Every structure is written in C-alpha cells, then in structure tokens.
Amino acid sequence: MSLLYVGIMSGTSLDGIDIALSRFNDGQQADCLDALCLPLPAALRQQLLDLCSPSNDELYQAGVAGNAWARLAAEGVNQLLARQGLSPRQICAIGSHGQTVRHHPEQGFSLQIGSPALLAELTGIKVIADFRSRDLAAGGEGAPLVPAFHHWLLSSPALTRTLVNIGGFANLTVLRPGEAASGFDSGPGNALMDNWALRHIGTPFDADGQWASQGQVHQGLLARMLADPYFARRGPKSTGREYFHEAWLAAHLQQVPGVSAVDVQASLTMLTAQSIADSLQQAASDTAELYICGGGARNSHLMRQLQMLLPRQRVLSTQALGVNPDWMEAMAFAWLAWRFEQRLAGNLPNVTGAKGERVLGALYPA
Template structure:
C-alpha cells in the first residue's frame, strides 16, 4: 500500500430499499470524513428479485443465497472499479473497502436470546476481484455482545455531524428510518423508528410498476385514510423503548395486508398518502418524544428525494428546521456508504465502531472481519 493510501477508504452500501448499491471514496487525512467520489448502480432486476425473495423462507435457500452473494460481490467490484477510474487511482491507493452486504434477515435477540442478522456478501471474492482489503460482517459482533447490531450509523453521525454545545438530530430515511439524537452534552442516542421507504416502494411498485413514488407524486394526489393510519399505528414496535431495530422481517407486504381491511375501497393514491404519513409520523413522534428540545433535523437517505415525505415531516415538526444533509457537506445518498467506509477505518485502527447506548451491547466493540488484499 502506498503511504497516502492509509487515509483513503471505500464504503459500499446496499440498503433495505434494494434500489441499488451506493459507493463512496472517502478521505480521512484531516481527521474528518471527506467524500471525494460517489458512484451508484442499480441492482440487476433478477438479482433484486432474488434478494427480495430471500427475505422470506423459501425453497433451496442456502444455495440461492450463496449465488446471490456472489452476484452482489461482482456488482460491488464493478462499482469499486468505477470509483477508482473517477479518482484516477488504483487498488494500491486504498486502505480498505467497508462492504455492508445485503440484509435479508434481522432478528436480534430472538429465539435463543442472541438471535441473528444476515447480510448476504462474499467479501473474499470482493477482495480477490478488487485487490483491496475488505472489512465485512460489521453487525454480528455487536449482536454477540448482547446488542441489536443496528443502527450502526449513529457513531458515524456523531463523528461527522455533531457540533459542540448544540442539540441536533440526524434522520436516515432508507428502507427503514433511523434517528440519531446528538445532544449538546455529547450524549448520543439512536434507534430505528420504523418503515421509511420500504412500504412506499412496495405499494407503488405493486400498482404502478414503478420502483418508487418519484417526488412523492402519487402520495400527493391522495388523501390520508384516518382509519387505516390508526390501524397501522397499533403496531407494538412503535411504542417499544430503545435500543431497538427492525427490518423487512416485520414491515412487509404481509404486515400491510393485515391492516388494509381498515380502509375498504381506498384508492391506490390514498393508501400511498397514508403510508407516507405513517413514515413521517413515526419519525416526528420519536423526535418529539425523546428529544423535544431539538430544533434542527438533518435528513439523509433516499427519502430526502421524496418531496411529499419531506413536506409531511416538516408539517409534523413546525418548530424544527428540517434540512437535507447537503447543507452539512454530504449528499443524502452518500451518508450510509460513508459510514461503512468509516467503520472499515475503525476496524483497521482497532477502534470500536458501535455505541452501546444505541445498540444495547454490553460495551464498545471492534466491528468487522478483515479479508486482506
């Protein structure tokens, strides 16, 4: 590795929305995360369909999961090569890749008090294809220490966004929504609020054939169905205390179908409007409940591009300045990938990547398994 490479890391993220892979090249030479390159690639339709199918029990799962992991590793390797070309760098210029993989099951604490979380990945293949050290399996050590294994991004949010003496919060609107509360005293709290884009995308794709409700146009054309919203909000997860995390294991088509009986005859756009209101409500409720003094909410993740979701979020938080992470120097779609670049750096430096107050782990832990170049 070249001397300058010690500060350069690549982060790769494929989130619950299954909308594609985001990759960033991050430079930590000044002690902070500076994103110098960003690239993204949609998942091939057949791979996306298989990853989605693997979220629920099915036939021949082990075989299919391994082949999907191989395909995902190849797609990640292609994205890494794109980043290197954009930056006019080669493999020897990068310290490591932080590769999250694709979560297909997330059941922390379930069944035997430890539970499990599964991110499909083939980091050994990714290291072979790129010639770069890979740090992967970033959640399981936290689970082993009694934690949720999620959310992990609050530690990065603290590193990247915290301002001394200032209360603020960071909301990631990915497939799930997760909130980080950064207090003026330096205390950090964080948890998954509930569904972010996952139900919006599911409903939109089912009835329009489009992968997402672009700009929230479908939701904006509908009316919130109060009876349906009340039914959705009876979900016990919303009132559970943190630490807590969730995923498609709970918020999925089956869960939604159970509640649709509360709105017989609702139009497609009315259901979309109600689901958008649900996502905004869960986030706003958690901020009001747990950090009522916060007056600045920084939002990242793909949901930032849903104007109707952002409008509803601001409407529910009239006394809070709701703004995109763009305002703090990192584009919304880059934040999670940058977090996994940071987690890879933490691992190679032998420093903890989790926050026990957030995940519920017994203490700080070095996260990740290292696959040398």
C-alpha cells in the first residue's frame, strides 16, 4: 500500500524551507516524488535569526514570525501539490519540523515555531509537528532526529556506514549491521561559514567553497576553536546557534588578531571538516564509506577537505545511495509523520540520550 506524506524542514542555515513529497510503500521503502525549496525572504530570515538570541518583545516577534513561516510553507505545499496534480485529501499528513529558535536540552526544552494549526488551515491537510518535546520529556536532547530515518532507510546488512548531515550544524549517524544506530551533533556545519561570507563578501553562503579555497587555514585560530570543550564531549550531544555563534568566533579572533577574512573562512571550513573527521574516528573508525547530505554536500571544497582528512574512507554524497542530499531532512519529517500515525517510535535513545523509544509529534487536524 502506497501512502503520501509531505515533509517540511527549515534548518539552522536559515536559507529556505525544504518541502518534500514522499511515498511510503508498505512501511518498507520511501521515495521522494517531488520537492522544492522556498528561499526565506530577507526580512523573515532576519526575524528568525534575531529570535535565536535574547531581545525585546520576543513572544510577539515569535508569534508574528511563526505565522509568516507557516504562510510561506503552505504556499510551498500548495505549489508542490499543484504541479503533481494532487488534492489535499490525497495526502495523509504533513510532518513539519518548524523553525528552531532556541535549543536548550540542558533545561529540558527546544523551541520550534511555525504555527502548525495555521499550516493545517491553509493547506487543508492535517499537520504533525512538535517532534522534539516528547524525547526531551524522556530525558533526551530532542535532537538529532534524522538518524532514526537514516537507520530505517539506509542501513546495510553487510557493512558499516556513516552518514553526515551538514546543514547549519553537522550531525553523524553510525549504522552498523545488526546494531542499534548511534549518532550526535559533531559541531558547526555551514552556519559560521555562512555568517562570515554574508558579512565579508555579501553573499548568504560561500558557493562551492570558492572563497574559502582562496585562503589558507590559520593553524593557531583552528587550534583555539577545536579546543572548545564541546568537541571533546562524547555523544549523545546536540548543539546550535545558542552555542556556536558570531560572538563565539569573535572571542577566538581577539586572541589571534590580524587573520585575513579569507583565511578565517578557510579556517572555518576546516573546523567543520576536522570536527566531523575527529568525530568519525572517535565513533566509527571502521567506516569504509562516509555519505554526506545537506547543503554541505554541494560544497566541493569542503568535500575535498573531508577526503583529505579521511584517506581510508570514501567520501560520497548520499546521491550514491539514491537519495538526493538536498531533500534527506524533509523526507525524514515526512517519515516521522508516518511513524506518528502508525504509533511507532521516532527517536533513537542511543542518539538522543532519551530513557527509551517514544512516539514523537502532536496532531493538528485539518
């Protein structure tokens, strides 16, 4: 039996809203039938970015931004259905991650905005959202959640695979035959690089790592950044803009003055690559193949850095496994909506640190 779900993911890169139409066949296979990305308007992106740190009138700003996010997401869902010739009643549900604006697992909460009730109203499709809070209630980090989908979709019966999603932040999933999957956030992905590129070359990201490739890694700066205690911690662990932000970088730059902007970008790219490589060696040195998804898979300079640091592993895009790296996370939230409807667990305790498996999500009827 084929079931159609829509997954929506808007990550910490704050570049756009990814929407994927996925088909699940008898609970054994998932296919992405179509997908699109709606860029965030500059004003909304700034609102969401501002909400990631303390400011005035935050509750009002969160309400306004959440509604704007839902309207944009609904527009994307309706576009996707129109070009596929589908009606809302043909879709089982929407799985919406929403936009994370605060992530504080040490305090037992993680806040995603995105007005799921409004999204249901505007699309005529029931929405399943709020995926993190049940895991947090069970003592987990609430993230990362996508490794559970990796395990379901891409485990091999014969060899160890490691997948890395490089969005604003990077997370690893280790898949060993016959074992429970494990994983954690390794640290920054694209977030610090994107912020630096916007500030210094006026683009929202360093396309293909071309700017970074023109610089030289400043070893002193890199060593200072890698000395941060987060990198020495073992999983389960998760992170976000609350920890790795512009002020974090500025504090390190104060200790190594005079580094050129392009060399900072080269060093930030190496920070992402080195922290992923170190995490892989710590958690899954037996990995033969490393598969990358998320925006980082499109950064050929970063991919080359990873391959240089990991000569014993083949570094590939998840496209090699038949999954477009751009849509992996959106597909995962379609899958989490399907899991919710089947009343099946959506978390992996080895990854999040929760006391056990839990059904994730909350229902907003159409």
